[in-house]
Amino acid sequence: MAATAQGGGRSRNLVLAAMIFAVAMTFIDQTIVSIAVPQIQDELSLSSTGVQWAVNAYLLTLAAFFAYGGRLADTVGHRKVVVAGVLIFAAASLLCGLTPKGGVAQTWIVVFRAVQGVGGAIMFPAALGIVVQTFALRERGKALALFFGVAGGLTAVGPILGGYLTEWTWRAIFWVNIPVAVIALILIAASRPVTEHRPAPMDYRGLALIVAGVALSVFGFQQAQIWHWSNPAIAICIAAGVVLLLVFHRVETRTASPLIQVRIFRDRAFLVENLVLGITMLVFVPFFFFASEYAQIGLDKSASGAGLYLLDFFIGFVIASQIGGRMLDRGGAKRPVVLGCVLGAVGFYLLAGQVTDLDFGGQFWYIVLSGAGLGMMLTPASTDAVNRASRLSYGEATGITQTVRNYAASLGLAVLGTISVARFQSEAESSLISRGVPAGKASSQAHDIAQSHQTSSGASGIPHFIRLDFADATRTVFSVMAGIMAVAAVVAQFGLRRGLQVEEETQGAPAGTDPQL
CATH class of the missing domain: 4.10.860 (DNA Excision Repair, Uvrb; Chain A)
Known part of the structure; x- marks a missing residue:
């Protein structure tokens, strides 16, 4: 492969570092804004719907434009698209941080959060396509384990970093992307990654x-x-x-x-890997949300303390991601994907049994185990799916897998959120009735408590029995997550075949190269 032969190990590692810095911003921004929501809403006088869209606009455009980003990278050139994505993301971040006060504030921040999502959507498939083309098939598991492990770990850094930056100004949570973007552009210029692409009209x-x-x-x-x-x-x-x-x-x-060669889904492994990724994404991203809420409401943690709770999850995630990547390189995707799903199911099941004790110490190893399960299977599943595409379609395949992942994450948040609220309301109503509150009044109060808990900044002032009721709702959510991971394990066990994938040369039209901007 032309692209794989470029330079030595040092050159390839520099390319990998450049791509990790490029996508780092997109991972950080998935969680960092949620921590500063109260400060943003207060200073800019945003409505509840407006502040909700300051978070959701980014996630929505990120999901909607992934397929476009992948196709654009394959037809225009991966390096050009990564650079464009970094510049768009950094500029939008700067403008989010410069949101003026007054009547225009709400429209301003929502629009530029959406632009951030577009920048991230065109950047990520191109960056992953560069990594895939830079490393040979037998080295990709290890390389992408580092890519997903480090970049994914930054999702947990978001709440911690956001907690500290917000103490200075909420605007800093956007401006922190600027130095990251500068480093990424410098590394891209230094590593000068070379990839293949095929010019084609845009659909x-x-x-x-x-x-x-x-x-x-x-x-x-x-x-x-x-x-x-x-x-x-x-x-x-x-x-x-x-x-x-x-x-x-x-x-x-x-x-x-x-825009997408839908016939790629005729490849059984690609189809099954995307099914597994879709199922597990019902759990992965929603876990951050529910675990953060539980840490603040149930365990009385601060916002930065909740970030540390999530960091424990990523201890397991990052370590197991490296193991899963090496297992992929040695024996194929099936074993690490199945084993990871099983470990995740066991971890969430055990964690669900501990959350009502309101004792973090008793949960630590189960949080780590849950993270390890997802880390072990996500890298091999994502890598193996992308490997099914030809060299000229890596961006497109990445766009597909990322669209599936984000779509499923949105579904998971909605469905699990409904389960959480319903369970919390039911438990709170029973608790209020047992304390002598009339049934009608208890139902009304429980409804108000359940609907307002998402804006809580901690458990201070919340009665102990309400904290227990919320923990019980969290137990139900984590139990459902365990079941979802078990379903993913069954799909992977019966849908995937054992053995290493054979690397094939691309057939078809002559390819272009992307040697320079």
Whole structure:
């Protein structure tokens, strides 16, 4: 492979470092903003819906434009697209931090959070495509374990860093991306990664369909916690989004140069890996949200303390990610993916049994085990899925897997959020009744408590029995997560085949190269 032969180990490692710094911003921003929400809302006088969209606008555009980013990288050139993505993300971060006070504030911050998401969506598939093309097939597991392990670990750094930066000014949570972007651009210029690409026209019809389909359905899932599932607009949004995605699939099969080569799903391993990734993403991203809430409400942790709770999860994640990557290189994806799903299921099950004790010490090893399970399977599943594409379609394959992952994460947050609120409300109502509160009044109070808990900044002033009720709701959520991981293990066990993947040379039209900007 031309791209794999470039330079030696030192050159390849420099490319890897450059790509890790490039995507670091996207991982940090998935969690860092949530910590500063109260300060942002207070200073800018945002409505509850406005501040919710200051968080969701980023996640929505990130999910909607991943497929476009992957296709753009494969047709224009991976390095050009990474640089463009870094510049867009950094500029949008700067402007988010410069949000003016007054009537324009809400529109300003939501728009530039959305632009951040677009920058991240075009940057990530291109960066991963560079890493995949830089390392030979038998070295990718180890390289991508480091890529996903370090970059993924930054998701846990977000709340910790955000907690400290917010003490100075909430604007710093956006400005911290600027030095990271500068380092990434310097490393890209120094490493000068060379990749192959194939110039082709952009399928704008397909782009419009998938962006609208993903955006509408993800919007529906995100709004479920605001509008509630009983609102018919939720079902309408999700149904319309799904219909558009089905139309997208049909259109792509008849398009000469499609945004996504949907026939890649005929590859059984690619299809199964994406199914497993989709199932586990119902758990992975939502865990940060529910664990952070539990740490602050149930365990009376500060925002930065909640970040440390998540950091324990990533101790297991990062270590097991390296092990899973090496297992992939030695024997293929099936064993680490199945084993990781099983470990995750056991970890969440054991963790669920401990959360009502309100004792962090008794939970530590189960948190680590849960993280280890997800770390062991995510890198091999993601890497093996991307390896199924040709050298000229790595960006496209990454765009597909990331769209699946973000779509599933939105679904997981909505469904598990509904379960959490319903369980919390039920437990709180029973507790209030047992303390002599009339049934009607208890039901009303429990509803108010359950709906307002997401804005709580800690357990101070919350009665002990309410903390226990919230912990019980968290136990239910973690138990469901254990079941979801068990389902993923079954799908991987029966859907994946054992053995190493054989590297094949790309057939088809002549490729271009991306030697310079």
